[in-house]
Amino acid sequence: MNNLKAVPYQFSDDGIIPxxxxxxVLVYPEAFKNNPHETEAIFNSHGWLNSWTNGVFDYHHYHxxxxxxxxxxxxxxLVQLGGEQEEQVQLNTGDVVLLPAGTGHKRLSASPDFQIVGAYPGGMEYNTRRGTQEDRxxxxxxxxxxxxxxxxxVYGKVGPVHRLWGRGTHRG
Structure with missing residues (x-):
């Protein structure tokens, strides 16, 4: 794994995707470049459970x-994060992206062999919302x-989520 690095991306509410x-959003470039087959086990060992293996929907959605x-x-x-007018990010084998609740994401294109592992803190059950006013x-x-x-x-008890998502940074 790399040296506790993540690239933050902040997105605003665009009136459709909150x-x-x-x-x-935290993108961990090459976090598991040398051991992508261990991604799910590492997520699970850090309490990110309810995991699955598949792809990313080709329409904007969020949890x-x-x-x-x-x-x-x-x-x-190539995924688009944050909504139709926001960032396009290239993801490669070994990369990790952490999406805070409400963050839109969509697959724009992918290699034929593309697969991801998804997981949720504490194994939370997730919903899937789209760009409707009712969902919003x-x-x-x-x-x-x-x-x-x-x-x-990615890193467990240390890491970017603690530094960049510290308890003082959210409302509620």
Whole structure:
């Protein structure tokens, strides 16, 4: 694993995708570059559970009741984070992206072999919301209630989630 590094991306509410009002997306470049096959086990060992292996939907969606971590275990993908006008990020094998509750994400393109592992702090059950007004109204009430996780999904008791998502940074 690299040296406790993550690149933060902060997104604003665009009127469709709420994003998180306080917490940035964290991209951990090459976090598991040398051991992508261990991604799920490492997430699970740090208390990020309810894990699955698949891809990323090709439409904007978000989870308003929990945070989500995604680790690329094979292939590459171009994803858009934060909504239609926001950041396009290239993800490669070994990269990890941590999405705070409410953060829109969508697959724009991917290699044929692309696979990710997803997981949630404490194994929380996640919802899937899209860009509808009904979903948005529910999400705006749910997002501020999502607690900051006790552990960083990549590094455990230390790491960027503690430094960049510290307890003093969220409302609620």
């Amino acid at each position: 994003n998180h009002p306080d917490l940035p 308003s009741n929990c945070h989500e971590v995604l680790g690329v275990i094979r292939g590459t993908a 109204q529910k999400a705006l009430a749910e997002i501020p209630k999502v607690p900051i996780p006790d552990t960083d999904p």
